[in-house]
Amino acid sequence: MESLHARYPFFESAREAVDDAAVDLGELVARGDAPAVDRAVERVTAALTEGDVGAPRRRTRTELLSYPVARVLVSLVDEPAVTRTYAQAEAATAVERIRADVTEHADLSYGSGGEVSLSGLLSEFGLDDAVEPVPGEDAYRVGVTAYLRLSSNLDGDAWRLNRRELADGEVPVERDELLVLLRQAIEDRVADGLPLSVPDAIADALTDAVGRVEEVLADIDVAVDIDRVVPELFPPCMHALLERARDDEELPAHSWFSLCSFCAAIGMDAEDVLELLDVAEGEDPVLAQRVRYGLERVAGERGVEYPLPSCETMDAYGDCVNKDDLCADVQHPLSYYEARVESAGD
Numbered sequence: 001m002e003s004l005h006a007r008y009p010f011f012e013s014a015r016e017a018v019d020d021a022a023v024d025l026g027e028l029v030a031r032g033d034a035p036a037v038d039r040a041v042e043r044v045t046a047a048l049t050e051g052d053v054g055a056p057r058r059r060t061r062t063e064l065l066s067y068p069v070a071r072v073l074v075s076l077v078d079e080p081a082v083t084r085t086y087a088q089a090e091a092a093t094a095v096e097r098i099r100a101d102v103t104e105h106a107d108l109s110y111g112s113g114g115e116v117s118l119s120g121l122l123s124e125f126g127l128d129d130a131v132e133p134v135p136g137e138d139a140y141r142v143g144v145t146a147y148l149r150l151s152s153n154l155d156g157d158a159w160r161l162n163r164r165e166l167a168d169g170e171v172p173v174e175r176d177e178l179l180v181l182l183r184q185a186i187e188d189r190v191a192d193g194l195p196l197s198v199p200d201a202i203a204d205a206l207t208d209a210v211g212r213v214e215e216v217l218a219d220i221d222v223a224v225d226i227d228r229v230v231p232e233l234f235p236p237c238m239h240a241l242l243e244r245a246r247d248d249e250e251l252p253a254h255s256w257f258s259l260c261s262f263c264a265a266i267g268m269d270a271e272d273v274l275e276l277l278d279v280a281e282g283e284d285p286v287l288a289q290r291v292r293y294g295l296e297r298v299a300g301e302r303g304v305e306y307p308l309p310s311c312e313t314m315d316a317y318g319d320c321v322n323k324d325d326l327c328a329d330v331q332h333p334l335s336y337y338e339a340r341v342e343s344a345g346d
């Protein structure tokens with residue numbers, strides 16, 4: 001096991017290194033290999049809360065083995081949004097490392113010089129024939145098939161093919177854009193095969209670890225995929241916070257961020273929130289600014305900075321009020337909303 005494998009555990013050579021070391025995942029978790037399992041929990045929880053996979057452990061073995069264990073954990077949690085968020089975080093971390101590690105001339109070895117080359121990375125993902133550097137420029141030409149495969153899920157019109165100067169079946173990209181395409185290739189590889197089918201013995205041995213992930217998950221909105229805004233279906237706690245805000249009460253920071261986090265999680269922007277607060281455009285610039293700041297704060301730059309608290313935490317804040325029958329069945333305000341939206345759509 002080399003440092004390269006710990007730093008890029010999704011590489012084919014890293015998987016082979018684990019195979020060569022004859023590490024039996026079942027034995028590893030069954031004997032409670034605490035460092036690797038702990039690090040695996042951290043990989044997944046940091047993905048959910050920070051958008052990356054946390055700080056690496058010093059020991060190569062711990063760091064490398066935590067990756068397959070993390071994939072098992074994600075499989076046991078078995079929420080598509082968690083799988084997607086985890087794969088995105090692994091890819092985001094990898095690209096940061098690539099930025100730091102890549103040199104122009106090294107091959108894909110990670111020796112004493114710590115050098116990883118761009119050509120080696122392209123080869124790792126089968127892209128070496130699809131990507132050509134543009135001589136004399138910090139730019140590349142990407143074969144259109146590879147480009148479409150890797151850009152199809154990327155946000156922004158700039159990625160649309162009709163915005164590119166396609167020539168001879170190749171699409172021009174800048175170096176940073178090539179890294180974004182590589183990030184997508186990494187994300188696809190991490191997500192490939194998930195969720196895994198996990199033998200019962202391994203699932204049993206990881207019960208505590210899965211519980212630790214689910215605890216964090218209960219405070220985060222990633223498990224919910226709602227794209228409808230129906231204020232009358234909001235949970236009682238959010239109705240109450242909205243009412244207080246409409247009455248010009250300055251909510252405590254935790255309550256305000258909970259409200260903003262809920263609104264952001266269901267896809268509302270600042271204009272939507274102001275409308276919900278019965279504030280016409282330009283009528284209250286101070287509140288408009290507060291709303292914008294709240295929404296930016298909860299989103300953060302690299303993930304969920306202020307996740308919407310679970311019902312338990314809302315209760316501890318004193319914000320769980322006017323509970324109704326459905327409240328007895330949910331642990332999170334977003335789960336409440338999701339259930340109401342689903343049953344209203346029936």
Ligand code: SF4
Nearest residue numbers: 235237311314320327
């Ligand atoms: S139980 Fe949950 S959803 Fe219901 S009011 Fe309390 S915090 Fe909101």
